[in-house]
Amino acid sequence: MLIDAHAHLNFHAYKKDREEVIKRCQNMKVINIGSQFPTSRLALELAKKNQNMYASVGLHPVHVLEQERDKNEIKEKIDMSDDEQLAGIRELLKSDKDNSIVAIGETGLDYFHIKTDKHSAEEIKQAQKDIFIKHIELAQEFKKPLMLHCRDSKESSWEAYQELLSIVNSQLSIVKSGMIHCFSSSVEIAQRFVSLGFSIGITGIVTFPNAGELVNVVKETPLDRLLTETDCPYLAPQPVRGERNEPPYVEHVAKKIAEIKGISYDDVITAVETNAKKLFNI
Template identity: 40%
Template sequence: MLFDTHAHLNADQFSEDLEDVISRAQDTGVSTIVVVGFDRPTIKRAIELADKYEFIYASVGWHPVDAIDMTEGDLKWIEELSAHPKVVALGEMGLDYYWDKSPKDIQKEVFRKQIKLAKKVKLPIVIHNREATADVMEILKEEGAEEVGGIMHCFSGSPEIAKECVNMNFYISLGGPVTFKNAKKPKEVAAEIPLEKLLIETDCPYLAPHPFRGKRNEPSYVKLVAEEIAEIKGISFAEIAEVTTRNAKKLFDIK
């Protein structure tokens, strides 16, 4: 059975055919999905989906691109939702220096506040990092994020940074890019990171794996990610599926 640790089934791209998408996921052997909310509308929808489907869980947090919009009321709301029985993590949170909607200092402040909250409510965190590795690592260290640990979501950095993250109590999650023919770093990370610290995800509807690159991604495609990692590591698909599912259930404390 497969575990998609990061999906956005709460996105508008799934508004027309969500039931079909979920059916395909189940038919492909996807047993569990974490739907990630990152602002008011997507958090609300993530909770609705977790309430409706037994095998769907939610992660709630505030995306760095929208950090400028987050209020103290939003943070309080996330804290309240953290007590929901199907909220298994806080995030996605982090830093994004690719888009310039939110100034860096505000992104950093919102990131630090969410790490502090995660430590207070004792939940792991889901990290979004785009072109901001040095600052992300610095903040994780300064805020003592290893106390709760979490996921480096859709990891795109070097094996060296991945190992540093593992030493800080974080799992490395790989998605569609590991299947791209020119994706040198994700393939190196897949080869070098111990199996017990790896997770798989789709980040759907984004970053669809080969041969669907450029099209809408969906949870059933997480099987292609698992198959690619199995080939890179020279082990069976069944072992990758079993271990990454076990890792995810351990991290998210899903019995």
């Protein structure tokens, strides 16, 4: 069965036809990822309503200190501080008696979208790190894996990834496992995450002609540490690149992984399903 380990059917981009998209996902499993309190709450609602859907809840680093707004994600302005959003997310976790929530995040560091009109870059980076550590504590408290996001600025060579790794390293006594979603760094950094017990999420970027290093990452990462994801509505793979993405398109990611590793498509599907079951218990 196909797995989309990181989707956002909870986002505004699906407001008009969400039910139709969900129908097209009947023969697969989907984890919808919250990025703020309201999208986390909706991810949980979708999981409660659909047997093949699960939720991850968290405050995305691009929203820490009200940095980024994206109309694909949520239309209205959210009148909650970061701490209020985290408190709301904690309430969702407490209310979830049947383990519809399978991970904490997305959380991590994003140095790509930093806007310095209200705060300095250093203040923003520190705030992202503080919020990330609070997610690690939630993961420990509720015994869930982490759903990590990491993106570097255009100028730096893996600064955000290095700092994320060093935070994970410093919290190893409480960090158990997780997935680093939409992996976009080097083979060496992928191997460090794998050695810390993490799985690597591969998006449609791997199907792009300029995928470059990501192809090597797939080649070098053991099959039992790979997960397939869309990050929909973003990052639609070839041959639907440029369209609004949706979970069934994850098949193009699985096909590309099979091609890179020189194994069958069915072997990729089976392995990813086993990996998702082990990590998220789905």
